[in-house]
Amino acid sequence: MLILTCPNCGLAVxxxxxxxxxxxxxxRFGPTSSDDAFEEYLFLRDNVKGVHFERWRHAYGCGKWxxxxxxxxxxxxxxxxxxxxxxxxxxxxxxxxxxxxx
Amino acid sequence: MRRFSAFAIAREALRxxxxxxxTWAKRPPKARYDVIIVGAGGHGLATAYYLGxxxxxxxxxxxxxxxxxxxxxxxxxxxxxxNYLQDPSAAIYEKARSLYEGLSQDLNYNVMxxxxxxxxxxxxxxxxxxxxxxxxxxSLQGVTTEWIEPKRVKELCPIMNIDGxxxxxxxxxxxxxxxxxRHDAVAWGYARACTDMGMDILQKCEVTGIARDGGKxxxxxTTQGDIACDKLGVVVAGHSGVLAQMAGFRLPLExxxxxxxxxxxxxxxxxxxxxANTVHxxxxxxxxxxxxxxxxxxxYNNYTQRGSFxxxxxxxxxxVETFPMISRLKxxxxxxxxxDVTGDRSPILSKTPVDGMYVNCGWGTGGxxxxxxxxxxxxxxxxxxxxxxxxxxxxxxxxxxxFIDESVAAGVAH
Numbered sequence: 001m002l003i004l005t006c007p008n009c010g011l012a013v014x015x016x017x018x019x020x021x022x023x024x025x026x027x028r029f030g031p032t033s034s035d036d037a038f039e040e041y042l043f044l045r046d047n048v049k050g051v052h053f054e055r056w057r058h059a060y061g062c063g064k065w066x067x068x069x070x071x072x073x074x075x076x077x078x079x080x081x082x083x084x085x086x087x088x089x090x091x092x093x094x095x096x097x098x099x100x101x102x
Numbered sequence: 103m104r105r106f107s108a109f110a111i112a113r114e115a116l117r118x119x120x121x122x123x124x125t126w127a128k129r130p131p132k133a134r135y136d137v138i139i140v141g142a143g144g145h146g147l148a149t150a151y152y153l154g155x156x157x158x159x160x161x162x163x164x165x166x167x168x169x170x171x172x173x174x175x176x177x178x179x180x181x182x183x184x185n186y187l188q189d190p191s192a193a194i195y196e197k198a199r200s201l202y203e204g205l206s207q208d209l210n211y212n213v214m215x216x217x218x219x220x221x222x223x224x225x226x227x228x229x230x231x232x233x234x235x236x237x238x239x240x241s242l243q244g245v246t247t248e249w250i251e252p253k254r255v256k257e258l259c260p261i262m263n264i265d266g267x268x269x270x271x272x273x274x275x276x277x278x279x280x281x282x283x284r285h286d287a288v289a290w291g292y293a294r295a296c297t298d299m300g301m302d303i304l305q306k307c308e309v310t311g312i313a314r315d316g317g318k319x320x321x322x323x324t325t326q327g328d329i330a331c332d333k334l335g336v337v338v339a340g341h342s343g344v345l346a347q348m349a350g351f352r353l354p355l356e357x358x359x360x361x362x363x364x365x366x367x368x369x370x371x372x373x374x375x376x377x378a379n380t381v382h383x384x385x386x387x388x389x390x391x392x393x394x395x396x397x398x399x400x401x402y403n404n405y406t407q408r409g410s411f412x413x414x415x416x417x418x419x420x421x422v423e424t425f426p427m428i429s430r431l432k433x434x435x436x437x438x439x440x441x442d443v444t445g446d447r448s449p450i451l452s453k454t455p456v457d458g459m460y461v462n463c464g465w466g467t468g469g470x471x472x473x474x475x476x477x478x479x480x481x482x483x484x485x486x487x488x489x490x491x492x493x494x495x496x497x498x499x500x501x502x503x504x505f506i507d508e509s510v511a512a513g514v515a516h
Contacts, residue, residue: 043500
């Protein structure tokens with residue numbers, strides 16, 4: 001069972017309490033953007049085998065969104081962080097570099 | 103290759119079965135091939151087979167990083183059906199189903215195709231309307247299916263409880279000519295036929311890079327050395343995104359885990375395949391007597407070939423109401439496979455931004471049933487550059503908004 005710590009309410013919760021929300025840090029494009037940008041935002045994904053930055057929602061808890069860094073090949077979680085970020089914060093990147101959880 | 107026949111069995115019976123030989127040959131890689139197929143699963147092997155059979159292209163290698171048929175080909179629940187809503191889907195799945203009917207004869211290898219019939223249960227009024235619509239679409243497409251009432255469902259599958267308070271059976275979409283086949287035998291049969299045409303099957307040969315020259319593919323780097331090719335077909339299901347990344351482009355795919363499980367073997371009690379999409383579960387009985395049960399996918403990206411335990415719990419909890427007898431069964435084995443899911447839940451059979459490189463992926467949770475049709479279309483696409491079977495499945499459809507929107511949109515129950 002995947003266990004993630006929600007950075008909004010601080011609880012470490014099992015995946016049954018969470019809803020996955022796909023790749024994080026996507027740049028959003030609307031109808032006035034180019035076809036390339038719109039396709040990229042809506043459909044194209046890195047789908048990495050390795051460390052994946054992804055969105056989660058604490059659906060059966062505080063209800064808020066957050067982000068997580070998780071290895072899709074090992075299911076190791078390197079930490080969770082606020083959804084109001086454009087890029088992974090330094091402590092998460094450091095944890096990934098060290099190969100240990102924050 | 104020694105042909106299998108009644109005469110061959112008699113001959114081998116008289117000499118301790120010493121003359122059967124290997125099913126496929128083990129040869130070192132050549133320096134160059136006309137076509138390299140990455141992925142020796144059902145779809146990759148079928149692609150190679152029809153390249154040879156339909157287009158006479160036999161200087162072909164099939165590369166496999168693990169063992170032949172060890173990915174999703176050996177991990178699915180072996181269901182074959184073609185009762186899809188959209189025309190392009192019905193065309194390719196029905197082509198596959200009809201090829202399955204003659205596949206044992208064609209390959210001279212018993213794939214144990216068993217057209218026992220598939221019922222897709224309607225357990226909500228929404229599903230009743232949806233399946234009636236599909237039945238009408240299928241009759242226009244020349245795919246034989248029919249809407250059946252609950253009484254007929256009960257006749258076809260007496261172990262089912264159709265009056266459940268939570269999931270009552272309101273009818274079903276019945277495809278009498280759907281069924282199951284032996285999944286490993288499909289891979290082994292195609293492999294044997296490929297090797298017989300002189301193709302090389304290279305196991306434990308992982309592709310680590312894709313060589314290009316001026317936007318055109320020239321070969322692959324592998325754990326067994328560099329191999330040159332004119333054309334490259336990537337047929338690797340869950341790892342399609344990884345291979346695309348090697349070639350410098352992205353695909354509209356996400357890889358997730360899908361699980362299945364089997365019970366202890368019991369006496370024959372169910373001679374049809376039943377799919378219950380509302381509860382994300384489906385079940386059939388194998389020739390060994392095991393109840394083969396498939397569930398839903400996990401919602402998050404995963405390459406580990408194992409899934410979440412709570413999904414199995416949810417699947418079984420719901421199936422127990424429809425099939426009360428399984429509450430007394432022990433479950434023997436559980437496993438997972440990595441399925442590559444697209445935005446419209448339809449596959450991608452397509453040219454790519456790299457000249458000479460083709461992809462066949464995105465079959466998601468329902469690839470096994472499509473193997474012969476997918477191989478047929480993909481072979482034509484590689485040999486001729488276009489195929490009527492694959493035309494609608496190009497990767498540019500997402501950009502252009504031409505989705506093949508199958509209402510298996512929950513991505514489950516194949």
